[in-house]
Amino acid sequence: MKRLIFIVALLVAAAAECSAQERIEALLKRDMQSNKYGQGLRVAVKRDRETGEIIKRVTELTVIDDKALAKEFIEAFKAERDTADVWEEEANGKIYLVTAVWSDPKRIYRLDTNGSVVTVYEQIIYKEE
């Protein structure tokens, strides 16, 4: 198995941090709102029981048989590679897996491409439990 792992740890300026992962976010938001790819969307929100404030938000979008969209997400992830605090990438035949992490608040993004199935995963942690 050919496995490529790239870990990038970068110190980024506050301004750069503001734009981190925004391409992925924009793409994800566009597809969520369009409802075009609504065959597999799950948004889970966890709130503080006392205050009602959001502790964590997890979004998972699954797209099947859409090469154009898969390509868009892969490009969006690759474009954000240099802004990520941590980046892991794995390619093996039809499988392409990326995990990217940004901090403050902690944001974890994962792109899982397996043949014609693309899963985009976003987790934003506002408060550690």
Place this chain on the structure above:
Amino acid sequence: MDKLHYIESLVEKFLEGRTTNAEERELYEWFATADVPDKWSDLKAMFAWYAEGMPDKAAPAKPKPRMTIRRRWWVAAATAAAACAAVMVVLLPDSKSESAMRTYNIYEGSYIVEAGIRYDDIEVIEDDIEELFARAEAIELEANELIAWADTNF
């Protein structure tokens, strides 16, 4: 964009579960203090409920047990047994409901879309939400390992 349009966009974002905590606080404050249009009266009530920390309004007050005097002990025993059965019937579902309310509130704002249909009844989608959070936890653990590895090696 005027204020109402701005608020409307925030409300849409809220209903999609995509608002930040700061934006949610802004919505709570605006709906509590502004001159809210009549068409948004339901939203006003909803945001007031959120702002109050989502109280369990459905939780019923528990009835106080009453003392009964009987001359014959078996009448008292039968009455007690009947009362216990009644209390079990009346209170158990409510207790369950109260417990469920507390659990469901923390997932408020979650939803899933399948085949173009949106489901946001927490009771219906609870298993999906918990499965997603379990996966999230596993991915977060992996991410933490990556962060620790990067901290050590860079």
